[in-house]
Amino acid sequence: MSTPLLFQPVRFRSVTARNRIVVSPMCQYSANDGLGNDWHVQHLGARAAGGAGIVFTEATHVSAVGRITPHCLGLYNAEHQALLGRLAGVITQGGSVPGIQIAHAGRKASSQVPWQGGKPIPLSEGGWVPLAPSALPSVPGATDPRALSGGEIGDIIGQFAATAAMAREAGFKILEIHGAHGYLGHSFLSPVSNRRNDAYGGDADGRSRFLLEVVEAVRGEWPSELPLWVRLSCSDWVAGGLTIEDTVALARRLAATGQVDLIDCSSGGVSHEQTIPSHPGYQVPFAEAIRHRAGIATGAVGLITEPTHAAEIVANGRADVVLLARAILADPGWAWRAARALGVPADVPSQYLRAGL
Template structure:
């Protein structure tokens, strides 16, 4: 019996299988609003049989966008625009999920196909913020260091965004604390040079994450799951590492996080990553084992047997699929067939999926 296609209960929500569509930026929004592209893109992955379909990183404030074309959830108009997307995903039997994010010093940058580095203020860019006044790279924006009031606003923005996600009909939210964005910047000593209550040692550097989790849990119902994505390591000596990730996972579990979505890297351009199929799975396995929390594994998961093995061996509870789902929106249905499971096929498509 396939373990990948066993349901998973998290609080009052049941995932129909262990495949989640990972957040992937589309750089296709105007004023943070999702549009037809998002409905079709995310809706097709829900029709494709995934257990969870997660939006791209939705910025919790305008200055938290990665690019001017990023989606957001910082105002009510955006919540209204997201509602039909969440409704369609749920209607296909998948759990509609939203990732809440703030890009910090990696904000106000170009969409990938428009170039690299900072968007000038004259072209729609903006002033960015970070734990410390150090740019990600020479051609990236120079950030302003957040003061205590600014940190409080960030925490409040995450809380308000969670409330709007709930109003829009999402049943799961994920906090983005990975890939060199704002929360990860606070976590890593390579980006956080502060010597106040939000810097220095582990307790200080992880403080904002704990504050955000607690604030979001105030707005997000107890009956609904809360996930958090982290980079388990910076892949740079002296940076954030898997030992600290385990300790963070223990702490946020006690505050109400239900699953750690385990990625890596993205904070420092000196990173050296030896990639390969499932290269991040050992991090998910270690955090699951040592922190006693459910984990998701992501990164070059492209085959049904590979995904099955990750779950069946207990390395992770969920497999998140990203680029493979761009190549094949129906990867979950194909994986089910390959593993001898009857796929969850919309009635409109069943005539094409019979034996």
């Protein structure tokens, strides 16, 4: 039997991954002042040793005010960079390509960690004022965000570029800009959260300006031989919000820049009124539509748990890679199990051969 496409190498620019299984960015909410620790090292190291082709850090924030919670990972000073360099090294040692997702939480900043309820933290309890395109809170009762001035938008674009430079120096080989889930990039894109009437608001051209300028600034620091991905929410799942048609049009613009190599296709997050028809693979049609209609590689994500399902997605050209979160959180060796299920020799470290995998 020929090797299933899922387990064939995939190349983006100068970077080749051993297979098309990607560990999706998954926030661990375990950092202090943006600085990670041994939890992050063992967490990502285990998933690299577990056979995935590409392993991403969690959302890594470009500023303190841009963190989702007080315990989110950051990359905006030298101390952060040293830890991130260790993370890139341990992922590489495990045989995976190290990827980093860089982010700004925007109006969803200053929140509790999920296991404490995930609610906005009041200013009186140590919270901070979030930043956003418009002064619209993410949920009722949250602190009103401060609408960014044009100069402040430029400053944040510069923060993305500075973080990209530090990521390059730390040894990461793929960089992803987070433009989804209601965070800052997405909140500029969506008419639900962007009510500006200047150059960064209004029609789709204005609302996409921030993201396009971030891409350009990041590319100024990210080497031309290394791939750049963008995560998008392909649908807001709410009336008046973004639809797949809007996202296909945006993906075409990103592809036309020649700067972006893959669209990581997620959805939702901008409105607490969203209604998502969640089921295994519910977001795969987004990846398929963008791949075929925008002419750019895509990643499929969203309740993909079974090896045969993952293999079908790439075999049928619905996406170029699959990104796993919950399944690989529960089973760091998911790629080994998938290989065995699909009749492929598992890429098991010598130290683990006695496990009989």
